[in-house]
Amino acid sequence: MQNSETCSSPHLVVIGGGSAGIGVIASIKKRVKNIAITLIEPGDQHYYQPAWTLVGAGLYDINKTRRPMADVIPPDVAWVKSAVINICPEDNFIVTAGGEKIYYDSLIVASGLVLRWDKIAGLEETLGKNGVTSNYRFDLAPYTYELVKNLTHGNAIFCQPGMPIKCAGAPQKALYLSCDHWQKQGCLKNISVGFFLAGQAVFGVPEFVPPLRNYLQKYQANVNFRHNLTRVNGEKKLATFTVTAESGDAHEVTLPFDMLHVVPPQTAPAFIAQSGLGDANGWCEVDKHTLQHVRWPNIFSLGDCCSTPNAKTAAAARKQIVVVAENLQKVLRNVIPDSRYDGYGSCPLTVEKGKVVLAEFGYDNQLLPTVPLNPARPSRIAWWLKAWFLPRFYWAGMLRGVEWFAKSKSR
Structure with a gap:
C-alpha cells in the first residue's frame, strides 16, 4: 500500500x-522531473500491433513485433x-487484482x-x-499467412464488426493483402472472396471510399453490408x-468457408464503468479535446479505452500522448x-504489397495529412512509412518520448 500523503513528490x-501508457510516461518524464510514477500492467510482453496485418501477409517477422515489457518501461518507474x-x-x-491498494495524486x-x-x-x-484466424492476435497472425499460402480455391470470408474497434482498416487490409497474394499466384479467379x-460503409471518411471500392472491385470481392x-x-x-435490414428486421444467413478472418467485437475494460468513470458505453469519459476526465480533474485518459470519438489507432495515441503530458503538467x-x-x-490502408492509402483525419472527418501527398491515392511512400519507418520509430521514438509531428493545439 502506498499513500500519496507520505510522498515527497506527486504520485x-x-x-x-x-x-x-508507455508513451505518455516517457513524455511526462521529459516535462515533470519531480514526480513518482507507478505503472500498473499485468502483461510481461509489449506488442507493436500495427505490423500484424503485414505478418498475416508474410511480409513481416512476427518476432519483431514483441519485446519484453521490462525493456520498454522508462527508467525509475515502479511496475506493479x-x-x-x-x-x-x-x-x-x-x-x-492482487488486493493491493495504491493511492495516487494523478x-x-x-x-x-x-x-x-x-x-x-x-x-x-x-x-x-x-x-x-485473426490478425488481431499475436499467435494467430502467422496462421493467417499459412491459410493464404495454402488456399488455391474455395471461399474466403473476411469480417468486420460494428464500431468502435481498434484500427478500423485492419479487417479489410487482411482482405487486400490476401487477394494481392492470390492474384499474383494466379489463383484469385478460383477463390470467392466475401467482405x-x-x-x-466501407470506410467512415468519404474521401477514402472510392480508392478502396476500386480495389474491392479489382479483387472481385463481394461486399455485404449489415452482416x-x-x-x-x-x-x-x-x-x-x-x-439487419433498413427496416430493422433481422434474419440469419449461414455460409460455408475455407478461410475465415474474424475481427471480434470490442469493449472497454469493465473496471472503468464499475468505478463510475465511464460514459453510457463504458469508455473512460473525458473531454474530447483536453482528455481530462469530465468529473475528476486529476484523472486523464488516452488510447483505445477513452471516450473520444476518433479512430482508435496507435497514431491517435501518439498525438494524445502530447496533449495529456502537457495538460497534466499544467494541472500539477x-x-x-x-x-x-x-x-x-x-489508418495506413495497405491495398497491395508496396502500396498504401494513407488515411489521416480528425474530428468530423476533417482531413489532416502529415505529408503533401494526395491522401486518396495509393502511394509507395506511404508503404515505406507503414512497413519500414513507423515500426522503427515506434520502438526508438514514440516509446521514448520523441514527439515528431505530434504538436498539440491550444485554445
Whole structure:
C-alpha cells in the first residue's frame, strides 16, 4: 500500500503498458522531473500491433513485433504487475487484482480495450484451426499467412464488426493483402472472396471510399453490408451472420468457408464503468479535446479505452500522448489545461504489397495529412512509412518520448 500523503513528490499512477501508457510516461518524464510514477500492467510482453496485418501477409517477422515489457518501461518507474479491478476516484486510490491498494495524486487510464471473442458463439474453440484466424492476435497472425499460402480455391470470408474497434482498416487490409497474394499466384479467379461488414460503409471518411471500392472491385470481392458474424462452426466450416435490414428486421444467413478472418467485437475494460468513470458505453469519459476526465480533474485518459470519438489507432495515441503530458503538467502547476487534441487518427490502408492509402483525419472527418501527398491515392511512400519507418520509430521514438509531428493545439 502506498499513500500519496507520505510522498515527497506527486504520485502519478498509469494504468496500462501499451502504446499509450508507455508513451505518455516517457513524455511526462521529459516535462515533470519531480514526480513518482507507478505503472500498473499485468502483461510481461509489449506488442507493436500495427505490423500484424503485414505478418498475416508474410511480409513481416512476427518476432519483431514483441519485446519484453521490462525493456520498454522508462527508467525509475515502479511496475506493479497486476490488473486493476476498481478505482475509487473519491479517495484517490485503485485496487489491483492482487488486493493491493495504491493511492495516487494523478491518474492516467490507458488500459486499452477488450477483444470479445466470447461474443461470437463457437469462435474461441476454433481459433487457430479449421481455417479460422485473426490478425488481431499475436499467435494467430502467422496462421493467417499459412491459410493464404495454402488456399488455391474455395471461399474466403473476411469480417468486420460494428464500431468502435481498434484500427478500423485492419479487417479489410487482411482482405487486400490476401487477394494481392492470390492474384499474383494466379489463383484469385478460383477463390470467392466475401467482405461482410456490420456497418453500412466501407470506410467512415468519404474521401477514402472510392480508392478502396476500386480495389474491392479489382479483387472481385463481394461486399455485404449489415452482416454481423454471430456464430462459427469450425468443424463444419460454417459462418452464421445476422443480417439487419433498413427496416430493422433481422434474419440469419449461414455460409460455408475455407478461410475465415474474424475481427471480434470490442469493449472497454469493465473496471472503468464499475468505478463510475465511464460514459453510457463504458469508455473512460473525458473531454474530447483536453482528455481530462469530465468529473475528476486529476484523472486523464488516452488510447483505445477513452471516450473520444476518433479512430482508435496507435497514431491517435501518439498525438494524445502530447496533449495529456502537457495538460497534466499544467494541472500539477495549478494552471488550467488548454492543450487540445483535434481527433487525429491515421489508418495506413495497405491495398497491395508496396502500396498504401494513407488515411489521416480528425474530428468530423476533417482531413489532416502529415505529408503533401494526395491522401486518396495509393502511394509507395506511404508503404515505406507503414512497413519500414513507423515500426522503427515506434520502438526508438514514440516509446521514448520523441514527439515528431505530434504538436498539440491550444485554445
